[in-house]
Each structure stands twice: as C-alpha cells, then as structure tokens.
Amino acid sequence: MKVLKLVSKNTTRHLLRTLLTILGLAIAVMAFAIIRTSVDAWYAGAEASSPNRLVVTNNISLVFTLPLAYREKIAKVDGVTGLSWAHWFGGTYVDPKNFFAQFAVDHNTYLDLYPEYLIPPQQLATFLSERNAVIVGRQLADRFGWSLGDPITLTGTIYPGQWEFVIRGIYTGAEETTDESQWFMRFDYLDERMRAEMPPRAGQVGSFIVQIADPSRAAQMSATIDSLFVNSLAETKTQTEESFQLSFVAMASSIVTGLRIVSIMVIGIILLVLANTMAMTARERVSEYALMKTLGFRPIHILGLIFGESLFIAGVGGVLGIGLAFPVKWLLETNVGGFFPVFTIEAITLMLGIVASLAVGLVAAVFPALKAVKTPIVDGLRIIE
Amino acid sequence: MSRPFVQLQNVNKSYWRDSLEIPVLNDVNLDLPEGEFVALMGPSGSGKTTLLNLIAGIDRPSSGNVIVRGQNVSRLSEGDLARWRSDNIGFVFQFYNLMPVLTAYENVELPLLLTKLSRSERRRQVETALSIVGLADRMKHYPNQLSGGQEQRVAIARAVVTDPVLILADEPTGDLDKVSAQEVMDLLSRLNHEFNKTIIMVTHDPRAAEKAHTQRHLDKGVLNSHESPQAG
Numbered sequence: 171m172k173v174l175k176l177v178s179k180n181t182t183r184h185l186l187r188t189l190l191t192i193l194g195l196a197i198a199v200m201a202f203a204i205i206r207t208s209v210d211a212w213y214a215g216a217e218a219s220s221p222n223r224l225v226v227t228n229n230i231s232l233v234f235t236l237p238l239a240y241r242e243k244i245a246k247v248d249g250v251t252g253l254s255w256a257h258w259f260g261g262t263y264v265d266p267k268n269f270f271a272q273f274a275v276d277h278n279t280y281l282d283l284y285p286e287y288l289i290p291p292q293q294l295a296t297f298l299s300e301r302n303a304v305i306v307g308r309q310l311a312d313r314f315g316w317s318l319g320d321p322i323t324l325t326g327t328i329y330p331g332q333w334e335f336v337i338r339g340i341y342t343g344a345e346e347t348t349d350e351s352q353w354f355m356r357f358d359y360l361d362e363r364m365r366a367e368m369p370p371r372a373g374q375v376g377s378f379i380v381q382i383a384d385p386s387r388a389a390q391m392s393a394t395i396d397s398l399f400v401n402s403l404a405e406t407k408t409q410t411e412e413s414f415q416l417s418f419v420a421m422a423s424s425i426v427t428g429l430r431i432v433s434i435m436v437i438g439i440i441l442l443v444l445a446n447t448m449a450m451t452a453r454e455r456v457s458e459y460a461l462m463k464t465l466g467f468r469p470i471h472i473l474g475l476i477f478g479e480s481l482f483i484a485g486v487g488g489v490l491g492i493g494l495a496f497p498v499k500w501l502l503e504t505n506v507g508g509f510f511p512v513f514t515i516e517a518i519t520l521m522l523g524i525v526a527s528l529a530v531g532l533v534a535a536v537f538p539a540l541k542a543v544k545t546p547i548v549d550g551l552r553i554i555e
Numbered sequence: 556m557s558r559p560f561v562q563l564q565n566v567n568k569s570y571w572r573d574s575l576e577i578p579v580l581n582d583v584n585l586d587l588p589e590g591e592f593v594a595l596m597g598p599s600g601s602g603k604t605t606l607l608n609l610i611a612g613i614d615r616p617s618s619g620n621v622i623v624r625g626q627n628v629s630r631l632s633e634g635d636l637a638r639w640r641s642d643n644i645g646f647v648f649q650f651y652n653l654m655p656v657l658t659a660y661e662n663v664e665l666p667l668l669l670t671k672l673s674r675s676e677r678r679r680q681v682e683t684a685l686s687i688v689g690l691a692d693r694m695k696h697y698p699n700q701l702s703g704g705q706e707q708r709v710a711i712a713r714a715v716v717t718d719p720v721l722i723l724a725d726e727p728t729g730d731l732d733k734v735s736a737q738e739v740m741d742l743l744s745r746l747n748h749e750f751n752k753t754i755i756m757v758t759h760d761p762r763a764a765e766k767a768h769t770q771r772h773l774d775k776g777v778l779n780s781h782e783s784p785q786a787g
C-alpha cells in the first residue's frame with residue numbers, strides 16, 4: 171500500500187522519541203525473556219527427570235543421611251531393576267563463590283541409571299579404575315577451563331581437609347534440558363577416608379536412586395520401600411525423581427510466583443510506554459488526519475497509518491529485545507551459571523516475546539485510531555499545530 | 556448554462572454545544588454558474604468557513620440541500636462523499652495544511668494516491684501542477700524549507716493536481732505578506748481564466764476580493780442577496 175511510505179516517514183519524525191520508545195520496548199521484552207528463562211530454569215530439573223527413577227531420602231530432611239546398608243533391603247523390592255546412591259560433597263574450588271553441585275556416587279552403578287549423561291567409554295573405564303577420578307559436565311568444564319587429566323583440589327566444608335582429584339571424564343547431555351554442570355566423584359574415595367578419619371560418618375549416603383521398570387507402579391513401590399524402614403532410626407521418604415525435583419521448586423515457589431507476576435507487569439509497562447507515544451502522536455496529527463480525510467482518504471487509510479506505525483515500533487522493539495536477551499543471558503550464565511544448571515532461552519519464550527510486543531502494538535493503537543477516525547473533519551481542521 | 560453549477564437551497568446549519576443550539580447559517584440560498592470566481596466576505600464568525608465546508612462536503616447541513624453539478628452532496632454516504640471530494644473538490648486552507656514529513660512533490664502527489672494512476676502518470680501530473688504554481692524547482696523541499704507564499708502555492712498545486720471542477724479556498728492569503736498574497740491571487744485568477752476552474756474564495760482582504768468576478772457577503776449567517784461594493 172502507498173500509505174506505507176507515510177508510515178515510515180511518520181515513524182522517523184520524532185526520531186529521538188521513537189528510538190527511546192523502541193529502546194524501552196526492547197529492554198522490557200529482554201527482561202521478559204530473561205525472567206521467563208529464569209522461571210524455566212527452576213523447573214529444568216523436574217523437566218529433565220525420568221519417570222523410571224525413584225529417589226529415597228531421609229524422611230526428616232534432605233540434610234540427614236541414610237545408612238548405606240539399606241541398599242540390600244531396597245534392592246529386593248519387587249520391580250526394582252537398578253539401585254545406586256549419591257552423596258552431597260559440598261567442597262569449594264579456590265573461592266567459595268565458585269559454587270557447583272558435587273556428588274559422591276557409586277561408580278559401579280550410578281551412571282547406568284542416567285543414560286542421559288553421555289561419556290566416552292575409555293573415560294568411563296578410567297573412572298572405574300582410579301579412585302580419585304571425577305567426571306564433570308561439559309558446561310562445568312568450560313566454566314573453569316578444565317580438561318581431561320587436570321588435577322583439581324577441593325577444600326571440604328562438610329568433610330574437612332584438602333581433597334585431590336583428577337578430571338578423567340567429561341559428559342555431555344543427551345537432551346537440551348540435561349544438567350551439564352555437575353561433578354561426580356567416587357563414593358568409595360570419600361567413604362574410605364571417613365572410615366579412617368571419622369568412623370561415625372562412614373557408610374552414610376544422602377539418597378538412593380532406584381530404577382523401576384514400570385512407572386505406573388511408582389506410588390505403590392514408594393510406599394513399599396518406606397514401609398521397610400518404619401520405626402527404624404532413619405525413616406525414609408521415597409518419591410519420583412520429578413516430585414523430588416519439584417520439592418526444590420516448592421521451596422522457592424514464592425520467588426517463582428513473584429517472577430511470573432513481574433514478567434506480566436513488564437508487558438503492562440511496555441503497553442503504557444507505547445500507548446503514551448501513540449497518544450502523543452495522535453494528538454499532534456489531528457489536523458493532518460483531517461486534511462487527509464478532506465482529500466478523500468477513508469478511515470481504512472487512517473487506521474493503516476496509525477496501526478502501521480504502532481506495530482512497526484512494537485515489532486522492532488520486540489525483535490531488538492529478543493536480540494538483547496541472548497547477550498544478557500550469556501552474561502548471567504557466566505556470572506551465576508552454577509545456580510541454574512540449565513539456563514536456555516526456549517523458542518516459546520522468543521515467540522511469546524514477539525507475540526506480546528505485537529499485541530501491545532495493536533492495543534496501544536486502538537484508542538488513538540478510534541479517535542482519529544471519529545473526529546469530524548471540521549473539528550480536526552480547526553486545530554492548528 | 557441551463558443548470559447552476561453550485562446550488563444551495565434553504566441551507567441551515569447549527570452546531571450544538573451540550574444542549575445549546577448555536578445557529579451559524581440561516582436559510583442560505585445560492586446559485587453559481589460554472590467558471591465563476593466568487594469572493595465570500597463577512598465578519599469573523601459569520602459562517603464563511605462553515606459555508607465553504609458544506610459545499611466541500613466535509614460537513615453536512617442541518618437542513619436544506621447542497622447540490623454540486625446536479626449531485627445532492629448532503630445525501631451521499633460517508634464513503635461516497637470521500638470519493639466525491641477526491642474527484643471534484645480542491646481545497647486551499649489559510650495555514651496551507653501541508654504534511655510536514657512530505658516533500659513538496661509528495662504533498663502534491665498525496666491526493667493522487669487515491670487514484671488508479673501509475674507512478675509515471677502521477678509524476679507527470681505532479682510536475683505539471685508544480686510548474687503551474689512556479690515551483691518545479693522546489694519539488695524536493697520540505698514545507699519547513701519553503702516560505703509561506705511558496706507553501707501556499709504547493710497547497711494550490713495539491714488542490715489542482717486531481718483536476719477538480721471546483722476550488723474552495725478559505726482565506727488563502729490570510730497568513731501571507733503583500734507580495735506573496737499577490738502571487739497567490741494571480742495564480743487563482745489564472746486557474747479561473749486559463750483552466751476555467753470555478754472558485755469560491757473566503758477572504759477578508761478587499762484587494763484579494765477585487766480579483767474575483769463577484770463578491771458575496773455573509774453576515775451573522777445570512778447571505779446578502781446581491782453583491783456589495785463594500786469589503787468586510
């Protein structure tokens with residue numbers, strides 16, 4: 171349409187105002203994308219969880235342990251096809267700020283239960299044969315610039331002293347949602363030193379991971395496992411991996427809810443910014459619209475002008491905001507990467523960002539457009555400048 | 556010249572402010588032949604602009620008929636009226652009303668965007684219109700790069716580019732200095748003589764009114780039946 175040229179001329183008319191509006195929109199859409207991505211990150215663990223795995227922890231709290239000896243009884247439960255265990259190590263690397271998850275795991279069984287961690291066979295073989303070997307995720311290795319064969323020292327916080335390791339494996343995730351930021355050391359390396367230095371702390375694990383063949387029996391099997399240890403010193407709590415992960419989200423649920431509300435408010439703010447610009451624009455151009463109508467332009471043309479301009483500004487702002495989200499995400503990832511193991515901007519977030527800005531573009535133009543169309547020509551012409 | 560070109564029959568117009576009726580035009584009757592050049596004069600607030608707007612089809616009478624070339628303008632729907640205006644009317648305003656974001660060329664081209672003319676046909680017509688007003692060398696200038704007189708001449712080019720039968724000018728020299736006003740008046744005279752355009756022009760300026768064939772006076776919404784030598 172020939173009116174398009176007028177749209178672009180109108181848009182660049184108050185260049186600074188247009189640019190500021192676009193910038194405001196871009197920052198808001200960027201914030202929207204980052205907030206949504208953070209919310210997604212909270213749920214990433216739950217999304218990546220397998221329905222074939224149950225997690226057994228101490229019924230009182232995650233911070234209490236279970237005797238390793240429980241494994242014999244759990245393994246005998248009908249329907250259990252695999253069993254392993256993991257224990258939170260909690261060491262620091264150089265600086266306490268360098269937080270990342272470290273698990274001492276049973277080297278013989280653990281990785282069999284997690285087919286989503288892809289490890290080259292020779293690396294796995296070395297892990298099985300060397301007591302101080304560790305396998306780390308690709309993202310974690312990149313974060314600290316580690317490569318195979320690097321010696322690493324962690325300072326224990328729960329288990330005091332210096333702990334020497336060698337990087338022997340780097341795993342990658344089979345899925346986009348797979349957590350690539352973990353550290354797996356051998357449980358026997360930890361346990362043997364405990365037996366020598368602090369015997370009461372030996373033979374304790376944080377959780378058992380139970381592989382089951384039939385996810386539909388998860389609830390019943392969980393109850394069976396827990397019933398085995400009723401009235402013992404350490405009662406158990408067995409749940410699916412998903413609900414185990416969601417219990418972490420639940421701990422932060424008010425934060426997540428807050429973030430969701432903020433992300434909606436951000437859209438509201440864009441609407442105000444653009445609506446304000448469009449209202450100013452419409453007010454300034456009353457006499458121009460009246461002139462165009464005098465010349466024979468019809469409401470459809472005027473609507474095209476106003477909606478065209480609003481959608482153009484909103485569209486550019488939206489695309490720019492999405493573009494900005496990637497470097498900002500990268501900055502956040504490199505600075506607080508350990509906190510959110512999986513921090514990816516999902517396609518749906520990008521689409522929502524664009525759709526939201528276009529919707530804002532439409533809504534912001536409605537009132538100015540109606541006003542421009544409804545103002546009688548003679549009234550519009552009476553307004554000079 | 557059997558039928559009048561512009562005919563107003565018992566035209567009344569009132570504006571309403573809240574529930575208060577403000578009568579503006581009172582039983583106005585007018586017959587203009589084709590090729591006429593009329594100066595419409597009268598004190599401020601007497602209803603000159605209102606009358607012009609009714610003839611231009613950008614406002615409707617409260618009662619009575621506005622008939623242009625046999626077409627009862629007051630009976631047309633909004634959409635038909637818009638098309639009718641773009642086909643028949645050229646309007647010139649006191650403050651030019653050019654689009655500030657468009658060049659002189661683009662301003663003159665604006666009404667042609669509603670026609671089916673090709674780009675090159677539009678170009679030819681715009682160039683012709685701009686050369687008639689003597690601004691062929693200012694096509695790429697924006698309104699703020701032109702003097703008031705030049706702006707008004709661009710506006711006149713815009714009014715004639717569609718080759719309308721009727722040109723309506725509301726105080727076209729009202730905002731101009733003497734020299735520019737003279738140029739604009741010469742131009743309107745030429746459009747009337749050379750191109751046989753029918754022109755109705757509102758003016759307060761007796762010198763401008765002299766250029767017209769006839770002068771009509773409006774006072775408090777009443778159109779004097781005969782031309783008067785006096786100027787408002």
Ligand SMILES: Nc1ncnc2c1ncn2[C@@H]1O[C@H](COP(=O)(O)OP(=O)(O)OP(=O)(O)O)[C@@H](O)[C@H]1O
Nearest residue numbers: 548549570571579598599600601602603604605606
């Ligand atoms: N859209 C409108 N709404 C309400 N009142 C109006 C409107 N247009 C004109 N009027 C009133 O109608 C009367 C005539 O106005 P009009 O503009 O036709 O006068 P005019 O003769 O052109 O005056 P001027 O010489 O000052 O331009 C005035 O009293 C004006 O206030």
Ligand SMILES: [Mg+2]
Nearest residue numbers: 603604605725
């Ligand atoms: Mg007037």
